[in-house]
Amino acid sequence: MSAVSSSSPVVDPKGAYRDELIAAGLLISTGVDGIYGRSARFEQVVDALQDSITRMTTPDKPELMRFPPLLSRKDFLDSGYLKGFPHLAGTVHCFCGNEADHRRLLECVEEGKDWSDMQEAAEVVVTPAACYPIYPIVARRGPLPAEGLLVDVSSYCFRHEPSIDPCRMQMFRMRENVRIGTAEQVLAFREDWLKRGFAWVEKLELPVAIDLANDPFFGRAGKLMAVGQIDQQLKFEMLVPVTSEENPTACVSCNYHITHFSEIWPLRDQNGEMAHTSCVAFGIERITLALFRHHGFDIDSWPAGVRAELWP
Amino acid sequence: MSAVSSSSPVVDPKGAYRDELIAAGLLISTGVDGIYGRSARFEQVVDALQDSITRMTTPDKPELMRFPPLLSRKDFLDSGYLKGFPHLAGTVHCFCGNEADHRRLLECVEEGKDWSDMQEAAEVVVTPAACYPIYPIVARRGPLPAEGLLVDVSSYCFRHEPSIDPCRMQMFRMRENVRIGTAEQVLAFREDWLKRGFAWVEKLELPVAIDLANDPFFGRAGKLMAVGQIDQQLKFEMLVPVTSEENPTACVSCNYHITHFSEIWPLRDQNGEMAHTSCVAFGIERITLALFRHHGFDIDSWPAGVRAELWP
Helix, strand or coil: CCHHHHCCCCCCHHHHHHHHHHHCCCEEEEEECCEEEEEHHHHHHHHHHHHHHHHHHHHHCCEEEECCCEEEHHHHHHHCHHHHCCCCCCEEEECCCCHHHHHHHHHHHHCCCCCHHHCEEEEEEECCCCCCCHHHHHHHCCCCCCCCEEEEEEEEEECCCCCCCCCCCCEEEEEEEEEEECHHHHHHHHHHHHHHHHHHHHHCCCCCEEEECCCCCCHHHHHHHHHHHHHCCCEEEEEECCCCCCCCEEEEEEEEEECHHHHHCCCECCCCCECEEEEEEEEHHHHHHHHHHHHCCCHHHCCHHHHHHHCC | CCHHHHCCCCCCHHHHHHHHHHHCCCEEEEEECCEEEEEHHHHHHHHHHHHHHHHHHHHHCCEEEECCCEEEHHHHHHHCHHHHCCCCCCEEEECCCCHHHHHHHHHHHHCCCCCHHHCEEEEEEECCCCCCCHHHHHHHCCCCCCCCEEEEEEEEEECCCCCCCCCCCCEEEEEEEEEEECHHHHHHHHHHHHHHHHHHHHHCCCCCEEEECCCCCCHHHHHHHHHHHHHCCCEEEEEECCCCCCCCEEEEEEEEEECHHHHHCCCECCCCCECEEEEEEEEHHHHHHHHHHHHCCCHHHCCHHHHHHHCC
16 A cells, blocks of 8 residues: 555644534534534524623723624725735625516526526625724714824624635624724733733633734735734734634734824814724634634633633 | 695605604614614613513513524524515525635626625525524424423514504514414413403503414415414414504414414424414514613603613
C-alpha cells in the first residue's frame, strides 16, 4: 500500500466540527452553509452570554437600542459599505408588479429560470454590522453632551460568505457597545475594553490571545486599506482557537473608527468638532461555539468558574 | 373663513400614534416606514412577553428551535409563498462580480442609477413567517412519533408593506407554537389555544375579540383563496384595537393548515399518513404596542394584574 492510499480521507476540521454540532443537535441544518437553526441548549448559552455582557456593561449606563436585522438602504449607501465590502452585502428586493407580472414570475420559477430581475430593490438591506443603524440616528439628535454617548446595540448581521466553518456563519448575532465622543473619550474606552474584554474571555476559561487585525476589504484597493488599518492599529481582535489552531477565531473585537462615521453623518461633540467613535463587538455565536469546543457539549459538566460567570 | 380652511388638518390616527411612540422614545425612526429601532423600555416589555409565553407553554414541553431571520431560498420556493404573497416577500441579492464590476457598481450608486441588476439572487430570502423553516427540517427526520410534535419557534419576520401604522411593521418578531400530527391532535391543539390565547390576552387586560380571518393573498385569484380560507374556518385572530377601533389589530392568531405543508414536504404521522399542522402565532410588537396604548407609556403605572402577569 502506498503512503497516499493508506492515509485516511482528508477531513476538513471546520466541516467536521460543524457536523458534530449538527449530530449533537446543537445546530440544525437548513441546507444552506452558514444558515443554521439553534437548539434550546445552544440558545441557553447564547442567553447566558448576553446576560453576562449586560451585567458587565450595566455599570457604564449605556443607552440601549435594538434594531431589526434590516437597515435603511439610504443609510447603507451613505455608509460606504459597498466601497469596502461589496461581496459581503445583502440587499433586499421585492416584487412590485401586477397580476400579469405575477404569472410571468411564477412561470420563471416553475421553469427554473432566473427571476431576480423581476424583483426591485427595496428600501432596506440586511444589516452588515450591529452598530450601523445608530450613527445617523445619533447625528440627527444634534451635538453630543460633554460626556459623549455610550450605546448598547445588538442584532443579527449578514455576511455573504457561505462556509462550512460554523464560526463563519452568514447570519449571526453581534452585540456591541459603541462610544461616541472626543478622541480622548473614545480611545480611553477602547483601552479599557482591551483589558475588560480579555479578562471576560479568560473568566470563560477560553484560551485567548489579542492581535492586531484588519477587515476583509474587497479587491486590490482593499489590500491597501487593510494595510492602513493595521498600520494605524485601528482593530484588535481577541482570538480563540475553535475550528483551527493556526487560524483562531475572532470572538471579540475592539475597533477605533477615528472620524470615519462623523465624516458621513454629522456626529459632533459639544464643541462642534467631528466626533470620534469606537466599539467593542462580541460575536455571540462564535463565543458560544468556542465554549462548546473547549468545555464540551454537556453544559452541566462545564467548569464551575465558567458556570458561575454565565449562571451566577 | 370657509368650512374647509377652518377645519384642522386631517391627522391619521395611525401615524399620530407612531409619532407619539417616537416622541416618547419607545420607537426610534430609521427613515423607513415600518423599520424602527426599539428602546430599552420597549424591549423590557418584549422580553417580559416572551417570558410570559414561555411560562405558559413550558408545561407542554415543546421542542425549541430558533432561526436567523433568513430562510433557504429553495425552501421558500417550495413553500409556494410566491404564489399567494409575492408582494410581501423579500429576496436577498448579492454582488458576485470582479473589480471591474465593482467600479461599475460604485459608478451606478454615485450617479443615482439603478444597480439592482448588478446583484445576483443569493441562496436566502428574508423569513416571511417564523414557522417556515421547521417543516422541511421535521420532514427530513422521518415519520412522526405517535404523539406527534410540538415546536416552539420565534424569529424576526419580513412583510414588504411600508405603512405609517406602527402595528404594520415591515420587520417584526413572531413567536409560534406549531403542532404537527394527526388531524385530531392538531385540531385539539387549536381548540385549546383559542381558549388559552384569549385568556392570556385578557390577563394582560386588553380588550379582545376573536374573529374568523383570512391571509392577505395577492390579486383576484387571491380573493378566492381568502374566501376559501374563511369558509373552511382555517384562521382565527384575536383582535385588539390599537390604532383604530374599526380595524382592530390581530395580536394572536390560531391557524389550521390542514395538509398544506405535508403536501410540500413529506411530513408523515407514524402510520405514514400526511401530517396535519396548526399553529398559534403571537405578534410580539403588536401586543407590546397594544399594552402601551391601553395602559400608557409609563410601565410602572400599569395595572397590578398586568404587571403580575409580565413580571411575576
